[in-house]
Amino acid sequence: MTLFACATPKSFDAEKYRTDFPALHQNINGVPLVFLDNAASAQKPRQVLETLTRLYSNNYANIHRGVYTLSQRATDAFERARETVRRFINAKSSDEIVFTRGATESINLVAHSWGRTFLKNGDEVVITELEHHANIVPWQMLEKEIGIVLKPVRIEDNGDVKIESVKAAISQHTKLISVAHVSNALGTILPVEAIIAEAKSKNIPVLLDGCQAISHLPVDVQALGCDFYVFSSHKLYGPTGVGVLWGKKEILNKMPPYQTGGDMIEVVSFKGTTFKNAPGRFEAGTPAIAEVVGLGSAIEYVSTIGLSRIAEYENELLEYATSQLSKINSLRIIGTAPNKASIISFVMENAHPHDIGTILDGSGIAVRAGHHCAQPLMDRLGVPATTRASFAFYNTFAEVDALVAGIKKVQEIFG
């Protein structure tokens, strides 16, 4: 394999960061793993793994209940993680950080609690054609249940989302705009600043699905000015089973609980029960304590590298990969918006994404093949499925070359 030394940026030492990720150092089918499915879930640095071990070994007990030392330590670690998340997305208060099981649950929480309280028959929710199913189906449930109307914004053929198209989808009935910050299937970075400005001028709240943005771009919820922001820990190098819902305190405290039970109440009696304010009111039952603390550790890890530097390096990777893949005749990149995160979807003339995925796996290369939980988007673009390579800051230019070499093998088999 040729190494393009000149194309390798000197300012960012991906090789050094790779040593922090045990899973990256293994052979798959006899060759070194090239992990390019980061948009589905990212690998974990040893710092996160060590945090989990340390917590379970030394500081573990249930939180928010015990008067004893160990419970206090676990509670402190848990609440410190909340503060870490607050700082990471620059929320005003850590009371605005609700821990959920994942972005999917965060959106369901908003749909279920906010949606059922504040939406009524005929109200419109604006999404886009490129949403993940997690930002489609919860709203469809409300279409059935209370008769709201879902308005998908038309996207461009290149996967871009134009502010004019968003404006065209907004009407006097629009009561919420709920859109991806970055598309998981195409990598498109949406014009969220313009969307939020438009929404504000019409007093429409905005939810951003930040699942893909959170690991690729610096996110500042106050600067953005949105009302809800959601993401999952596992795509941000943290453990599975944890997600974040950020919401403005004024809004969260007007929303009824999503689930009920222990740890979310003020007073329970058989005459009635009063609920805590956010975030407690939305965190019923024992949460994923260790995983939340692990998320805090993952955030500290990426913060020491810096999201701006990560974004800059990933952008170089994206440009390099885009230019290398564009040279392959039978390959067509799906999603060529001017503003993209390091995600490349593509199709090949004679090979189906599944076959490409299987053959690349033979070269140790992990990519996603399928509809990426975005079937309406696949329909819109007229492809049944795509192959997707998604890059993290621990990926290298040599791995892009390995991908290109793997695709040459696909061509050898399928022509």
Place this chain on the structure above:
Amino acid sequence: MSSNAAELRDLYQELILDHGRTPRNRRKPADANREALGHNPMCGDKMTIYLKLGEHDGLIEDVAFEGQGCAISTASASMMTEILKGKTAAQAQEIFDYFHTLCTTDDATPPKDLNEDDLDRLDALSGVRQFPIRVKCATLAWHAMQAALCPAGMRQNEVNSESDERT
């Protein structure tokens, strides 16, 4: 050659690639009296199987399919149409049972009346054994065929191959 390379070559052998590239019987017969849609939820691939079943003898007089899929699901549908034409509904079920076992376990015994060509075709398709996640691609058309064979009233018009994996 690494074992994976050998397995890949086995999976994508010439017979499969040929049927994948130029599938046989990809059409909608005007006189089909049965049809069912197969759906692979993993990739979104959809495939419709058409049958023309003899009124009294249950003989499969014609079998064809429409839809796009990966090389494996397309080749499997194409070869299935060649294998099943002229067989009875009962034989078709027996052959699917054998093929399913072939893809998912280590001991499968072929039905007695299967000829050499059919055995070779099924054998080629069974390369998916080494790729557990791809078994559902190979069985997609067959599940749809099985659904189409069900008598009206009991028939599901859409089926999927989701649960098929080599264990």
